[in-house]
Amino acid sequence: xxxxELLQEELGNSLRMAKDYEHASAKLLRGCLVKxxxxxxxxxxxxxxxxxxxxxxxxxxHVEEKELAKYAEAKQLRVKYRRLLADVRKQVxxxxxxxxxxxxx
Amino acid sequence: xxNKQYDVCLNVLRRLEEAGVLRHVVLVGSWCLVLYREYxxxxxxxxxxxxxxxxxxxxxxxxxxxxxxxxxLLKDLGFIVGFRGDQGAxxxxxxxxMIEFLxxxxxxxxxxxxxxxxxxxxxxxLRFMDIAASKTVxxxxxxxxxxxxxxxxxxxxxxxxxxxxxxxxxxxxxxASALAVLELLEAKGDLxxxxxxxxxFPPTWKKTILRVLxxxxxxxxxxxxx
Numbered sequence: 001x002x003x004x005e006l007l008q009e010e011l012g013n014s015l016r017m018a019k020d021y022e023h024a025s026a027k028l029l030r031g032c033l034v035k036x037x038x039x040x041x042x043x044x045x046x047x048x049x050x051x052x053x054x055x056x057x058x059x060x061x062h063v064e065e066k067e068l069a070k071y072a073e074a075k076q077l078r079v080k081y082r083r084l085l086a087d088v089r090k091q092v093x094x095x096x097x098x099x100x101x102x103x104x105x
Numbered sequence: 106x107x108n109k110q111y112d113v114c115l116n117v118l119r120r121l122e123e124a125g126v127l128r129h130v131v132l133v134g135s136w137c138l139v140l141y142r143e144y145x146x147x148x149x150x151x152x153x154x155x156x157x158x159x160x161x162x163x164x165x166x167x168x169x170x171x172x173x174x175x176x177x178l179l180k181d182l183g184f185i186v187g188f189r190g191d192q193g194a195x196x197x198x199x200x201x202x203m204i205e206f207l208x209x210x211x212x213x214x215x216x217x218x219x220x221x222x223x224x225x226x227x228x229x230x231l232r233f234m235d236i237a238a239s240k241t242v243x244x245x246x247x248x249x250x251x252x253x254x255x256x257x258x259x260x261x262x263x264x265x266x267x268x269x270x271x272x273x274x275x276x277x278x279x280x281a282s283a284l285a286v287l288e289l290l291e292a293k294g295d296l297x298x299x300x301x302x303x304x305x306f307p308p309t310w311k312k313t314i315l316r317v318l319x320x321x322x323x324x325x326x327x328x329x330x331x
Contacts, residue, residue, distance in 0.1 A: 002273075002274040002277065003154075005272070005274035006154065006156060006274070006278075009156060010156060010157065013156070013157065013203060014200075016187065016189075017187065017198045017200065017203075020185055020186075020187040020198055021185060021198075024185040076181070077180070077181075080181075080183045081183065081185070083183075084183045084199065084200050087200040088200045091200060
């Protein structure tokens, strides 16, 4: 069995997968809901990063539970996808290295 | 097996079992070799060189109830939906595992994918997949019971598709795994079952299988199976 071809196939899979994770991350809801308590009252903001700055957009005193859950899920998935994308990139580096390696005689 | 991959695989199978999907599908492809180690325990060892692809065959008769949105079921494990090929065959991707669903190609065949609304996925039709589902065996992956083709059906299916493989490497991989399993079937005394399944095939299939063995230096098997 040609291991080289198997590794080549896996490299193709990993490269495609890295792109798919990038797309999936980009499609997630942007930002993170922040609850600020000022003088005993709650205020909700949507925090997101624009280049080096973190911006807070005021959303109001109340946000629906459904909306909160959506942002919480997006946050969890963003963290997960980032970690998995790092794993895929590590695989790509490993596979490229293995494919470049000289074969033992 | 790598622990990470084993854990992801086990998690996926557990979820599919709890959702009631696993009892309707058959695990096919190179992952079967991992489960065959249980079947051949005490007989011999089986090397399982495989890719990350994990394929599930949805038999034609399998009516699934209740409906399960498989991409949503596996989303929090980090699986995302990817599309492969010109037709856009759906695949659930994870750095450790790539899950795909297959159906049997019938009639003249076509490139068209079959949408499986009961799973929220589409499936690629492939030839001869009925063989894999015709004789199955229940084996365990960890604590999860998984239906896989009986090793005898696995061998005959692999041998039948060898001439249809375009890539030499895949052809060699199929042949090597089929011959390795065949050796173990003989050691376990299962050759009569292989012969029985082979006898039930149409003459052209039988001829193809015996010719593949003959053309690839496995002539002794031709005599044992004919």
